[in-house]
Amino acid sequence: MAIRHVLHQAEVHRMRPNFPRNLKLTKLVCGSSKEERAIGVWSTSTSYDTIVAIATPMGNQQGSIAIVRISGPLAVAVVAKYFNSSKKSTSQRQNRWKPKSHFVELGTIVDDAGLIVDEVLVVPMLAPRSYTKEDVIEIQCHGGDVCVRRILHLCLEGGARLAQPGEFTLRAFLNGRMDLSQAESVAQLITAKSIVAAEAALAALQGGLSSFVQAMRKDCLELLAEMDAHLDFEDDIPPLETADVIERINSLCFRVQDSLKTSNRGRLLQSGMQIAIVGRPNVGKSSLLNAWSQSHRAIVTDIAGTTRDIVEAEVVVGGIPVKLLDTAGIRETDNVVEQMGVQRSEAAALGADVVVMVISACDGWTTGDHHIFHKIFSVKNSECAAGVSVTNFTTPWVLVQNKIDQAAEALVPIPDDVKTHFSKFVPTCAIKGIGLHDLEAAVVELVGLGKACSDGRQWAVNQRQAEQLLRARDALERLKESIKQDLPIDFWTIDLREAVIALGQISGDDVSEEVLSNIFSRFCIGK
């Protein structure tokens, strides 16, 4: 007995660090069964116990309806204790409540003393057809803190314990309802800030990413099995066609690359995007910022060098939160303050996801423009080449030709060597608000949002997944190289196996330390 007590004490203090120790000890020694169960049960957290939580927000954001969700083998029994169905047959018989899965029932929650707590709708979802694959019952009661807390309290008394944050999803994961990438996207869905971000998370939750990766992994495994078979049973099977193998690997490479493209989008969806507006002084950068953000954030004058510091404004472009950075016009200057502004402009351009370079359509492409372009572009490119960016994603440049209302021609001629480095050319008139839609459309297209949406693939890979995809792609590239170099077939299998391992770590088919720590950081169990 003593040992059990020791363990329970340990549990208590681990779970509730600021719980009064003495009180708990007395309770335990007395063997207060409810307390013991509600707290000590965490020691076997991965076995079936019944968890309960309020599923709707509490506190300031009160709704007219609140939901208590309960999951586990005792879910039905716990609810049955307090639920009185309005259906006559059950209440007359006084039998145990037998819920029909996925049928809503109206009734009342009655406490031990027989007092009605609330009128509720009960939604039973019996195993395995539920979120956690266990028996799940949702009690929809009236909003406000009181009803929902009382119902929660009854459930706790009835034998359930309070769920840890994310524990329903953890159970869904543990019970095989969803794989790791799906579980990850639940959190992303809940915290999504924009519609597109939510859609991406939802697409991943529905298994878009997993099934895509699993299909690739399966193809790799098939190819690997074929190669292995050729090592052992050359005589019994048809010979391996090298051309066919290369074709299959190429297709795999293409698919990996394809999913990698979404990684930039995934990052942008989660953290937003920064667009730096750069250019010579007085070409209309601040006007552009004001027009785009429909505000007067930046001071606009005719004096060159008005903007000294970086001015920020926030807009939403294609569902992505975007931070616009208006920078000081870049020129050679003796003014110390302006010099510092110029340095900041350059730094902002280096850190941005998209660089919008503004030139004046009246002046055309000047030597000053040329100077700015080369100064920033060369630094930015050398960083990319050094592998700073994980996904080899080069920052797109957009050339905005402002003040078209004052220009003679619609588009000014740009030197060819510069032209190739810009992805888009947009003529605007910031003051009149012309061309801003074109500019947004150009940005959306450049960061890959438009394209992904158009081919129906809405999910995006996260950082962890992108790293593994990259590993798979490199392995496949090496494999192609091995085949080209005419290396024996046994060497092909080494890199192919590497690709299989990498892909398996995305879908969770291959268990890795990283996956494990990911789970623990996400669900904070056993702490």
Added chain:
Amino acid sequence: MHHLLHNTLYSFFLFFSLDIDSSVQIDPLSLSLSLSLSLSLSHIRSYMAMLLQPRILFAHSRRLRFIPPCCFSPSRSPCAFPASLRAFCVWRDARNRSHHVFLDDNHRPTVIPFARRIGLRFQESGRNRRAKNLSGRRLVSTFATDGLHGERYDVIVVGGGHSGCEAALASARMGASTLLLTLNLDRIAWQPCNPAVGGPAKSQLVHEVDALGGEMGKITDRCYLQKRVLNRSKGPAVWALRAQTDKREYATEMKKVVESTKNLYIREAMVSEVLVGNNDNVEGVRSFFGVNFYAPSVVLTTGTFMNGRIWVGRASLSAGRAGESASQGLTENLRSLGFETGRLKTGTPARVDVRTVDFSKLERQPGDEEVKWFSFDPEAHISREQMCCYLTRTTPETHELIKQNLHETPTYGGWVEATGPRYCPSIEDKIVRFKDKESHQIFLEPEGRTVPELYVQGFSTGLPERLQLALLQTLPGLEKCAMLRPAYAVEYDYLLAHQCNRTLMTKKLEGLFFSGQINGTTGYEEAAAQGLLAGINAAKFSDAKDLVALERESSFVGTLVDDLVTKDIREPYRMLTSRSEHRLLLRSDNADSRLTPLGRTVGLIDDRRWKLFQEKQSRISSEKQRLRTTRISSSDAIAADVAQASEQSITDVVPLAILLKRPHVHYSLLDCHGLGNPELSLEEKECVEIDLKYEGFIIRQQNQLEQMIHRQHRPIPDDLDYYSIKTLSMEAREKLSKIRPINIGQATRVGGVNPADINALLIYLEVQRRQRKDRTIFEASMANPPEESDNMAEQQTIAFMK
């Protein structure tokens, strides 16, 4: 009276055990055994007292067995037991290891764990006839044999095949007095099927056996008729040396070695019973004629002999192989001891008379001009004149004859149910399964220099004898052939190898080892590899030393054993190249650098071999260094040749090592230009070349391996109760409980366990680990432990459970 006592105690026991844990069972047989001995009422009282006190102890126990208290009387155990302690029962943990529980005068239980008890074996006093020869070697007595007569050894090996020979030789060479029991002394190391050693993946096994100090490679290098390297074009990891051997010579040579090895005794006997001691330990074996042989370690290598039955068409005969009687009674005995057995089938084709074959119609298959060797010991290399093998093919007539008579074969006629090897199919299987293939290759291979028999490889069949000759005569070149032996199939009992640990010791009985075809494998090489490991461990066990287990990724032997003890094998298991995930690291050429140090540690590599090994390794590493530092420029003579071979010109000054990395550039090219090292042997040059040429791949695979080890070597506790992990699928719980994997890696390889189960298991273990950590911290911070927990026994129990 006894009966009454038994019943009372039994019901008491059930009463209390149910209270504690319903999984506790009791074996009524052993209870009554103990009662028939001096069991007094006070014993019962103290027994109950003990049951009641340490609840935790029994909450985890699987099975509880009495051992007669008299067996542990203090006078018999001079080494370490306090006289006040009395042995009371044996507690089996979830891994089926037995731990002794003693009671002191206050009825407090003390647990002597398995590992410590092994070290506390009782000294035997001069009863053993070899006690004087083996100075410093503790001889292990057994409890129940007082007054019984029989010979005593350290290790008994049952079976004289390829597994038995390796086991017996290894054990004897390690200094254990070893008895080899075989049904027929004239058939030691007989090759009943094709007298060939090596081939894909199997050659690695032979190299590894040799690197560990086994015999198979040496005998093969002495008795070969022909040698070839297969899979030359598929990469160095799958190069496979294969030797056709002279079956008579092979058996004779091996028998000579067995007969001349010190500490090794051979005897003809049919073992029909394994003698079991009171601690679920093995004590020895009993022969069919009623003679007992005693040893603490017994290795069973019965091959196809346990209830063997051979089939030719519909006719069958009880036999281990043609002309030799099967062994009876042992399967039933093992089954009564609780072992799970199954039945497998394998076969061997007909032999034709070499003098009746028209060789002019056959394609010749000569051996390699440059002979390679299995053994790393140059003294074992004995060059012989090679013989030729021949190739023929099945014809439409062959296929027609088989199709017409399919109902006459055991498999398709449906009277043999045992599973045959998929990887070594009978000719009818091939024709049924590969309908599209018009012709299959058939090899004709000599069985010896003085033997007129030709082995017809790829032509094993279950057809009746009257059809076999007609079938053979459909093959080109064999139109007028005479048949010397008919093809036959053999059905035999095997033991499901998951009942063994990776040491090949059974989980149920301490000291009992299974090795070879009895574990469901097929092939001499697989048998020899297991035999060597079982022999090493049998000797170690009898000497109360730690047993040896090879990691899967360390060797093909390790892969083989891991597969056997992990997978549910229902067809004969053959080693395949693709079974090893990291085969580029497990090559033939580096088998010695991987395993010879281990062979040295266990005592199978003598000083001469060890010196040779070390010299070889230092030559290889200094040569690699030389190649890395010796540079040539584009003006050197070799540059043009290299450029030509690799179709890339040399523009710079490059080290030789870089040149070797180029495709189609080999060490021989360096030799041509005088840039090679003449001190190195051909094998050593090959080793250097592979290591340098494929360095990138080797490093990559090494990285994969390290990642894998990091992930998969996470241990699983011995006593994990899988049934309590509700997040595992039911199938996974059953399979994992049956196999009891030692680490996560092994668990992933258990059939029926999917990645979700592994995730769930990992999470469970991690939660347990975190809780244990917290608990330890908490307990350490407790200033005053509760008064109830000062019980010494309980604390000891807790420490032990961890």
